[in-house]
Amino acid sequence: MAFELPALGYSYDALEPHFDARTMEIHHTKHHAAYTTNLNNAIANTPLEGQGIKEILKNLDMNNNPVRNNGGGYYNHNMFWQILHPENKGRLSGPLLQAIEDAYGSKETFMEKFAAAAMTRFGSGWAWLCVHPGGKVEICSSANQDNPIMPGIGCGGTPILGLDVWEHAYYLHYQNRRADYVAAFWNVLNWNVVEDNYNKAK
Ligand code: MN
Numbered sequence: 001m002a003f004e005l006p007a008l009g010y011s012y013d014a015l016e017p018h019f020d021a022r023t024m025e026i027h028h029t030k031h032h033a034a035y036t037t038n039l040n041n042a043i044a045n046t047p048l049e050g051q052g053i054k055e056i057l058k059n060l061d062m063n064n065n066p067v068r069n070n071g072g073g074y075y076n077h078n079m080f081w082q083i084l085h086p087e088n089k090g091r092l093s094g095p096l097l098q099a100i101e102d103a104y105g106s107k108e109t110f111m112e113k114f115a116a117a118a119m120t121r122f123g124s125g126w127a128w129l130c131v132h133p134g135g136k137v138e139i140c141s142s143a144n145q146d147n148p149i150m151p152g153i154g155c156g157g158t159p160i161l162g163l164d165v166w167e168h169a170y171y172l173h174y175q176n177r178r179a180d181y182v183a184a185f186w187n188v189l190n191w192n193v194v195e196d197n198y199n200k201a202k
Pocket of ligand 1: 164
């Protein structure tokens, strides 16, 4: 069974004015679609065919660049679409809020540190909030389409929140203003899904 491009669950213009419709459409139908197709091509007729994406990434040969780049791109964007919502659903609460306060003191400090991770990732990559076994959370970032599920990448936890900081994610609307894009992200984040990710992964 080949990997399939997932539906967004909302329209391309649903995240306006924070994430513009044209960027969302290109990001989904061109970038994510290409990662999906190229991943399927890269694993066809290899032992990886038929494995789940997390299994593939966890056991990845980091010298296998086609699977590293496209498998990462496939997984990372799946998560990204899921944690976005036009109504900025939910609010940080419960065990995840506690874990964030334990690690960073407050939600506000966490947001500052996460934004700093997104801003200091030079070139293309992702900023992550990850959870370690036992529930401790940690911010990290990674280059290109790498993610902390892959061997030796980032803080090595399970990602529960990821922000795409490739220019393709924001350039049409924000040009070089990555900071404005990162600030806008909080307005379209679905905390309910992030909390759900935390509860499943901790
Ligand atoms: Mn992207």
